[in-house]
Structure formats: structure tokens, C-alpha cells
Amino acid sequence: MTQIKRLAFIGNSLPRRCGIATFTTDLQQAIARSAPDVETTIVAMTDHGHSYDYPSTVGLEINDGMLDEYERAAGFLNAKRFDAVSLQHEFGIFGGPGGSHILALLSRLTMPVVTTLHTVLERPTAVQREVLMRIVEASAKVVVMAEKGRDLLRSVYRVPAGKIEVIPHGIPDFAFVEPDRAKAEFGFSGRSVILTFGLLSPNKGIEVMIDAMPAIIAKRPDAVYVVLGATHPNLVRDHGEAYRESLVRRVGQLGIEDHVVFLDQFVDQPTLLGFISMCDVYATPYLNESQMTSGTLAYSFGLGRAVVSTPYWHARELLADGRGLLVPFGDAAAIGAAITDLLTNDEKRQAMRARAYAVSRSMTWERTAERYLAVLESARHGQKLRMLPRADPDRMPSDQSILPDMQIGHFLSMCDDTGLLQHAVHSVPDRLHGYCVDDNARALLVACALNAPGEQRLSEVLTSRFAAFVQHAWNPDSGRFRNFMSFDRRWLEDRGSEDSHGRTLWALGEVARSDATSARRQWAAALFAVALPVVERFRSPRAFAFTLLGLDAYMASGVDDPEAERLRSVLAERLAASLSAAETDDWTWFEEGLAYDNARLSQALIQTGLATRTLSHVEAGLRSLRWLMAQQTAPTGHFRPVGSESFGDGGRKRPRPFDQQPLEATASISACLAAWRADGNAAWRTSALKAFSWFFGANDLGESLVDPETGSCRDGLHADRPNENRGGESVVSYLLSLAEIRQLRRVSGERMKLALPRALRA
The missing domain is CATH 3.40.50.2000 (Glycogen Phosphorylase B;)
Structure with missing residues (x-):
């Protein structure tokens, strides 16, 4: 049952004679029939020189050339406290250059917007591109009605795949009859x-x-x-x-x-x-x-x-x-x-x-209404990250010493024609230890993150190389992914760990949702489906968490996979049960001790709970993450990740501070932002920014781990000095976090205020 109670549509409306008017009216009526408890209204666009005898479902009309009426409509929608807005976009129905008047409305809304794009131009004018990009950025989700629309949004407009939903045009549920x-x-x-x-x-x-x-x-x-x-x-x-x-x-x-x-x-x-x-x-x-x-x-x-x-x-x-x-x-x-x-x-x-x-x-319109309601409901969870584009994001003030450009020079130097190498001696790639599927799966996550607006995509050759490594890691005889490979391309095992299998599924799920090419999205979805069932026999909570993150992306890619849906429920219940079994008044965690990538367990429950509308999972994820971040906050207030010396500790001991690794900061950033999307509490975003500041010297040693010019990242902090080696795991961890914070800045439209040492801010 949907939680949306009041829903507004912006578009043309019957009796105006056009396809958008027919579609908007049909969609509004379909949702009203499918969810009679939801109050719906239409804000109708009226073309210059015309008037229409609108029905009572039209709560307000906008004369398309009158800019002040768009602003008035925003006030109407905010005052009426609508839960969400469904915007029907077509070139030519809004006033201003390229239809830009609609931005005056969107910039003032306090609820999430889901925009249906009825046309996606392959060769837009500069004005059309600019206006459409700002509409997309102001929208929590965009809907297209064909896969071609998704492809054009990805290739021409660089819209993240996770923001795009494909919902076919609705049809009446009419009997099959002879003529x-x-x-x-x-x-x-x-x-x-x-x-x-x-x-x-x-x-x-x-x-x-x-x-x-x-x-x-x-x-x-x-x-x-x-x-x-x-x-x-x-x-x-x-x-x-x-x-x-x-x-x-x-x-x-x-x-x-x-x-x-x-x-x-x-x-x-x-x-x-x-x-x-x-x-x-x-x-x-x-x-x-x-x-x-x-x-x-x-x-x-x-x-x-x-x-x-x-x-x-x-x-x-x-x-x-x-x-x-x-x-x-x-x-x-x-x-x-x-x-x-x-x-x-x-x-x-x-x-x-x-x-x-x-x-x-x-x-049928009934099914279409259900899908729109699901997308609109999911948009409500993410509305805090929706940009209000009153200012052009490309002209927003920025402090590049605080939020660096995306530099991938060191990342590229760590790659060869096989894939991403594991380790480095200082900044020099170390061939001795070869490769692992863990790091190449993380590299695929980086490739997906760089498909986001404002980032420069990785080359097709390099992304294909990481995908080829994962494909080669698949061992159909065991139904598992191998993990470690020597520099001479010999697999050192028949199967990797449960955790490496889960992490690879996570990467495949993200590729299925976010990759720039439809062929690779199809490859990833197919391999994900084949490699998923074995996880039901696993015991590792982290394998459950990584797989759930993969399932979150895989299911969002639009697949219809009831077995994957069933397994998502099973794994989430197991993870929640682990928390219930281990939790006491002073220990709110899934295990008897803390280990690596801890925050991913909380993140997995939060994101799964949001996707499946299971409030108990969201609450468990928030509760455990709140406790974890308290453990990872130094008395002076800066971020202090669980040190590797604590990994494997028996009993419920306070985590030891060293050695600190980038992986923990990256996991904490992602989990805190997932929590922010779930409950809107600004404290979560503050925690994410503190964890990101750790990379730049807001840490126990006051030492920056990052070289902003090359994008390299030291492997962590010892008790007395940084680790000068700059391996594969560290650089992908940093790049993933930088991409996430850059997108946070882009969609929120705010300057990032990180807690950095004064010398770095100068």
C-alpha cells in the first residue's frame, strides 16, 4: 500500500487536444482508480490565446508564457503539502527559451519530482540541452517509455542509470475482440x-x-x-x-x-x-x-x-x-x-x-499506475538529495582545495592489460602480488560512478578490461568466483572467499544498472543471475551485505526476477537476525567483534529496507550505523575508523585505532548518505563529510593521504606515520568516495564544508 496521500501532475490536460493532455489525464485517472486513498490533482498548462473548460481534477492552470504563474503554482503545491509531483515534459508546452519557465516552478518545490520525458532529443540545441539537464537534476527520478530513451539519456546527457526508469506507455485494459x-x-x-x-x-x-x-x-x-x-x-x-x-x-x-x-x-x-x-x-x-x-x-x-x-x-x-x-x-x-x-x-x-x-x-493502465506509484514512493526517500536549481550548477562557487577535481592518473598507472594490480611500492605498481577480483570489482564500481553527470567516463577499453577480469574469474565448475591471480595470469585458487563473491555480485549489479552500454548491462545482469543462487548457502554477514547492495542495483535495473527478489528477502532477514542475536544494551552490532568494511552491513539493511518498504530493516540499519559511527568518532570529534589491529578480535572490545584504512572511510561515507536518504537527518550528511575529510588530514595524525594532482591515496595510517604505499584498494576507495561527494555537492547545490586542517584550506 502506497504511503503517498497527495499527488500532483504537471502537464497538459483534457479537453486540450494533444497527446500530452491525453496521457496526463489517463495517468491521473489510472492512479485515482488504483489508489483511491490518494488525492490527485492536475496543474494544467494552457497555451497562449486559448482557454479550456477544465474538469474539477484540474486544481490550477498556468498560462505557458507567464513566468509569475509558474512561481504561483509552486506556492500552490507547497501550501497544499503534496507528497510528490509527476511532471510531464515535452518540448513546446512550457514557456521561455527551451521551455525554461518550468525551472522557476521546480526550483521552489519542497517535495520530490518524478519527470516523464515524452521526447529525448539525440541532437538537442545548446538551450534545449541546458534546460533538460536542469530538469533532470531537479528530479529524483526520470521516466522514459522506451529503452532508446534510456540509452540517449545515458550517452547524450550522461544521466546516471540509477536515476532512469523505463515504464511503457499505458494502455486500456480492453478485451481481445474480432472487428x-x-x-x-x-x-x-x-x-x-x-x-x-x-x-x-x-x-x-x-x-x-x-x-x-x-x-x-x-x-x-x-x-x-x-x-x-x-x-x-x-x-x-x-x-x-x-x-x-x-x-x-x-x-x-x-x-x-x-x-x-x-x-x-x-x-x-x-x-x-x-x-x-x-x-x-x-x-x-x-x-x-x-x-x-x-x-x-x-x-x-x-x-x-x-x-x-x-x-x-x-x-x-x-x-x-x-x-x-x-x-x-x-x-x-x-x-x-x-x-x-x-x-x-x-x-x-x-x-x-x-x-x-x-x-x-x-x-495496462492499472499496471502502469502501480509502477508510477512505486517510483514516486521511492523518490520520497531520496528527496533530500534533489537539487533545487535556482542557480546554474556549473556556476556554483567551489573551493577546489576542499573538493578536488577527479584525477585518475594513479588509478590508470595501476592498471595493465589484465586489470587492476593489487599493490604498489610507494606509487610504483607492484607486480609481485598480481591481481584479485575484489579490486577489479571495485574498479568496475568506479567505472559506474564516473558515468554520473559532471564526471569524465573511463575509456571503453579499460572498463571492458575490468569486466573481462570478472568474467574470467567466474568458475562454472564451482559456481564461484576465483579471487587471486598471479602476475603471469595463473589463478591461485578454484574459488575465492564468500566476501569476494558477494563483492563481485555487488559490482555486477551496479554494472547492470549503471553501465554506459546496453550490451555490458545485459552481460552483467546475466552473470549476476547465474552467480547469485550459491549465496543462499553462505554464512558471512559481509557476503550477505555486499550481495544485498548488488541486488539493490540489479533489481533497480528493471529486471523481472522473482527468485532474486526472494533471495533479497532471505539475506536481509539473516542480516537483521544477526543484529538481533548479538545486540545488547551497549553493543549494537551484527557480530561479537568489529572487522573490515563494517558500515556496509548497516548500509545494506537501509537500502534494502527502502527498496522493499520494510521499515524494520531501515530502522535496524540506522540503529547499528548510529552505534558504529559513535565508535568511529574520536573525542576531539574527527572520524577515526576501526583499525585493522581490531579485525578478528574476539569479544566485544572497543576498536583499536590503527592501522586505519581508506576502505573504512569509504564504507562509512556511503552508509551515512544512505541513512540521510532514509530519514533526512542532516547529522548523517555531516558524518559523511567528516569521514571524507579523513582522507585530507582530518585524522589522528593530521596527515593528508591523497595527492590531488594524481588521485593517488596512501594505504592508510600507522600509529606514527602514513603508509606510503598506494595500492589498488586505496585508490579505488578514494575515487569512489570523491565521486559520491562530488555528486552530493552537485545535487544539493551547496559548497562542501569539510573539516580540514587549516594548512590544507589555505
């Missing part, structure tokens, strides 16, 4: 009906379909092409009905007046569904491939119609695997041949209809 009854109702009995519907405009390719009709009629003399839809209002405003009249003339020139019917109507949904039901073939002959979403296509597909379409982006995905027929753009002969084939082959047409209808059951 005869509807044909009789609309006066087309005995005809083979081809249908196109939607607002008419030149990019729809209607003239191509008209040109195809003579060839179709030659084989099916009973064929009729029904063009249902009013002319687009913008086209009427600028050119009147010239386009429609040109189509009518074209029909007359071809002598096919008895076979083409224009219905100049904008119909309600029941009437529309009747028209779709009567067609034998639905055609979308669009002329431009850059069509990310087509509601007309989704509706016809969802009603189990045989579809012939040009290969625009949405159609390529929806009609793949025999669910429809694709023909070249502007090719009247090809579309005519394809439609004729379907009209003269009942068996083929019926099989295509059945496939389309079966696949579309997951797209």
Missing part, C-alpha cells in the same frame, strides 16, 4: 479496414499511406483507409486546413475516393477504442525515426491489432520479434505490400494480433 461488431457500428461492414488515428500533421506520413492504397485495392478491392483525427491545433493556427485539403486532393487525383475516409474528429476514449477495434490493420507511417513515444501505437498494439509501421524508435522496440511489421520510411510500395500481405493472410494476421495482445498485458 465485425465494431465495423457494423461505424458503418464499415464487409470492408477490410486500415486505420490511422491521431492529430494530423505532415510528419505523420499520411500521404505515403494514401499512395500505397492503389496497390492494396488491387489485391483487396474491399479495403478502406480510415484517417481518424482532427488537424493539429498549431497547424490550424498557422496554416488553417491546408494540409488536410492537400491530402483530400491527393486522394482525388488517385481516384480512390471510395477507399479513403477522413473523419475530422477528436474523439473520447470509448469511441476511440471502438474505432481501433474495427480495424484489421493499424498503420503508423511516420516519417521521422526520432519518435520516442507514440500513444496511438501503444493503444492499437494493446488492443491486439496487427500493426504495420515505419521503424521509428518506439515502433522498433514495441513491434520486435514478430509483434508487428516494419517498413522503410517514405516507401509507399513497401507499406502497401506489407498491409496487403496481412489482409490476404488471415492466419498470419491473427497470429500477430495474438502475440501483440499477450505481450501488452503488462502495459
Whole structure:
């Protein structure tokens, strides 16, 4: 049951005649039906010079060119205390250059925003890119309706994969029916009906379909092409009905007046569904491939119609695997041949209809509403990290001595054509100790972190190298990952530890969600699924935690994996049970002693609890992390991680302070930020910044561990001096933390105030 009680939609609304108005209204009504306890309202965009008789579901309208009305709308939404906002974005419906007026509204909202992008441009103008990036940054999540949208957001706009959700266009839950009854109702009995519907405009390719009709009629003399839809209002405003009249003339020139019917109507949904039901073939002959979403296509597909379409982006995905027929753009002969084939082959047409209808059951508005509610609810947990972009983030003041640039020179020097080396002698890579899957898995996490906005991605070659190491580490005979490899590429074991297996799953889950390439995301998801089941036999709490972090990313990638969902529940329960079994009044931990990567146990419970809406897991994670951070705070207030001398201590002893390692600071930063997302307490963010400051000298020795020019990081602190070696684990730990803090700064829009020694601040 959703916890959202009040939900607002920003977009166009019926009775305005456009696809966004139809979508916004349909989504609002679907959520109102699915969750009747949720109060919903629409903030409707009204185009200049028009007025509409809006229904009661529209709580406020904005005249698109009036900037002050956007600000007024933000005040309305804040005053009404809406829990979340669903923004429908399309180029052209908001005022200002590139639609920038909407930023005045978003910058003032106090609740999280989930933005649905109806168009993602492959080649935006500079203004369009800037505005869209700021909308994305102001949004807790962005929704697209096709995988192509996800790919463009990743490659063109560098949006983190974890911020993107793919939710297909909703469809009515309509029965699979034969067309005869509807044909009789609309006066087309005995005809083979081809249908196109939607607002008419030149990019729809209607003239191509008209040109195809003579060839179709030659084989099916009973064929009729029904063009249902009013002319687009913008086209009427600028050119009147010239386009429609040109189509009518074209029909007359071809002598096919008895076979083409224009219905100049904008119909309600029941009437529309009747028209779709009567067609034998639905055609979308669009002329431009850059069509990310087509509601007309989704509706016809969802009603189990045989579809012939040009290969625009949405159609390529929806009609793949025999669910429809694709023909070249502007090719009247090809579309005519394809439609004729379907009209003269009942068996083929019926099989295509059945496939389309079966696949579309997951797209009904009821299912779509459920998915939107889940995304909106998850956005509420992360709203504290949403940027309010009143200022351009690229122009925000920064202090680079406090928050360094991302330098990866040393990281690159630690890599060769096999992968990331484990150790270094000072800053020189040490080949003696070879490689391990632990560090190469961490390197994959770095690669994913550098896919975030504002960072420079690792080269494709290097990321592939880390992935290849992980793939080679997989031992199908044992069902486990090997860990240690000598410099001459000999595996030193048949299987690694439970912890290294869990850490590798964590990396694979993140790659499945966040990698820049769809092929590698698919590889990671497949290997994750194969390597996951063995974890159920593990005993290590850290293996549970690493695997849960991997599951958090893997499930967020959009996979439908009930077994993974079951195992996530099992592992989280085991981790929570470990805490319950060991916890006393003065010891709030999962084990009898403290070891390495401690904070990951708390982080795993927090993130799993948020994802599965299990409040007890979130509370257990927060409780244990609060206790751990108290143990890791020196009397003077700076961060003091659990030292390696404490690892493996029996009994419930106070942790010893040395040797201190970067891994502990990195784990603590991530866990504290997860806690901040969970309960919004600013103290967690302060703790994360203190842990990050440890790298730069806010530590027991007052010594910086980082060389900001090369990005190298010392291996830790001894009692009397820093460890001068700068190995693989240390550099990836530092880079992961730097990436996380840089993204924190980016989304919060604030200067990072770290507790650094005065000499470093100068």
C-alpha cells in the first residue's frame, strides 16, 4: 500500500487536444482508480490565446508564457503539502527559451519530482540541452517509455542509470475482440479496414499511406483507409486546413475516393477504442525515426491489432520479434505490400494480433499506475538529495582545495592489460602480488560512478578490461568466483572467499544498472543471475551485505526476477537476525567483534529496507550505523575508523585505532548518505563529510593521504606515520568516495564544508 496521500501532475490536460493532455489525464485517472486513498490533482498548462473548460481534477492552470504563474503554482503545491509531483515534459508546452519557465516552478518545490520525458532529443540545441539537464537534476527520478530513451539519456546527457526508469506507455485494459461488431457500428461492414488515428500533421506520413492504397485495392478491392483525427491545433493556427485539403486532393487525383475516409474528429476514449477495434490493420507511417513515444501505437498494439509501421524508435522496440511489421520510411510500395500481405493472410494476421495482445498485458493502465506509484514512493526517500536549481550548477562557487577535481592518473598507472594490480611500492605498481577480483570489482564500481553527470567516463577499453577480469574469474565448475591471480595470469585458487563473491555480485549489479552500454548491462545482469543462487548457502554477514547492495542495483535495473527478489528477502532477514542475536544494551552490532568494511552491513539493511518498504530493516540499519559511527568518532570529534589491529578480535572490545584504512572511510561515507536518504537527518550528511575529510588530514595524525594532482591515496595510517604505499584498494576507495561527494555537492547545490586542517584550506 502506497504511503503517498497527495499527488500532483504537471502537464497538459483534457479537453486540450494533444497527446500530452491525453496521457496526463489517463495517468491521473489510472492512479485515482488504483489508489483511491490518494488525492490527485492536475496543474494544467494552457497555451497562449486559448482557454479550456477544465474538469474539477484540474486544481490550477498556468498560462505557458507567464513566468509569475509558474512561481504561483509552486506556492500552490507547497501550501497544499503534496507528497510528490509527476511532471510531464515535452518540448513546446512550457514557456521561455527551451521551455525554461518550468525551472522557476521546480526550483521552489519542497517535495520530490518524478519527470516523464515524452521526447529525448539525440541532437538537442545548446538551450534545449541546458534546460533538460536542469530538469533532470531537479528530479529524483526520470521516466522514459522506451529503452532508446534510456540509452540517449545515458550517452547524450550522461544521466546516471540509477536515476532512469523505463515504464511503457499505458494502455486500456480492453478485451481481445474480432472487428465485425465494431465495423457494423461505424458503418464499415464487409470492408477490410486500415486505420490511422491521431492529430494530423505532415510528419505523420499520411500521404505515403494514401499512395500505397492503389496497390492494396488491387489485391483487396474491399479495403478502406480510415484517417481518424482532427488537424493539429498549431497547424490550424498557422496554416488553417491546408494540409488536410492537400491530402483530400491527393486522394482525388488517385481516384480512390471510395477507399479513403477522413473523419475530422477528436474523439473520447470509448469511441476511440471502438474505432481501433474495427480495424484489421493499424498503420503508423511516420516519417521521422526520432519518435520516442507514440500513444496511438501503444493503444492499437494493446488492443491486439496487427500493426504495420515505419521503424521509428518506439515502433522498433514495441513491434520486435514478430509483434508487428516494419517498413522503410517514405516507401509507399513497401507499406502497401506489407498491409496487403496481412489482409490476404488471415492466419498470419491473427497470429500477430495474438502475440501483440499477450505481450501488452503488462502495459495496462492499472499496471502502469502501480509502477508510477512505486517510483514516486521511492523518490520520497531520496528527496533530500534533489537539487533545487535556482542557480546554474556549473556556476556554483567551489573551493577546489576542499573538493578536488577527479584525477585518475594513479588509478590508470595501476592498471595493465589484465586489470587492476593489487599493490604498489610507494606509487610504483607492484607486480609481485598480481591481481584479485575484489579490486577489479571495485574498479568496475568506479567505472559506474564516473558515468554520473559532471564526471569524465573511463575509456571503453579499460572498463571492458575490468569486466573481462570478472568474467574470467567466474568458475562454472564451482559456481564461484576465483579471487587471486598471479602476475603471469595463473589463478591461485578454484574459488575465492564468500566476501569476494558477494563483492563481485555487488559490482555486477551496479554494472547492470549503471553501465554506459546496453550490451555490458545485459552481460552483467546475466552473470549476476547465474552467480547469485550459491549465496543462499553462505554464512558471512559481509557476503550477505555486499550481495544485498548488488541486488539493490540489479533489481533497480528493471529486471523481472522473482527468485532474486526472494533471495533479497532471505539475506536481509539473516542480516537483521544477526543484529538481533548479538545486540545488547551497549553493543549494537551484527557480530561479537568489529572487522573490515563494517558500515556496509548497516548500509545494506537501509537500502534494502527502502527498496522493499520494510521499515524494520531501515530502522535496524540506522540503529547499528548510529552505534558504529559513535565508535568511529574520536573525542576531539574527527572520524577515526576501526583499525585493522581490531579485525578478528574476539569479544566485544572497543576498536583499536590503527592501522586505519581508506576502505573504512569509504564504507562509512556511503552508509551515512544512505541513512540521510532514509530519514533526512542532516547529522548523517555531516558524518559523511567528516569521514571524507579523513582522507585530507582530518585524522589522528593530521596527515593528508591523497595527492590531488594524481588521485593517488596512501594505504592508510600507522600509529606514527602514513603508509606510503598506494595500492589498488586505496585508490579505488578514494575515487569512489570523491565521486559520491562530488555528486552530493552537485545535487544539493551547496559548497562542501569539510573539516580540514587549516594548512590544507589555505
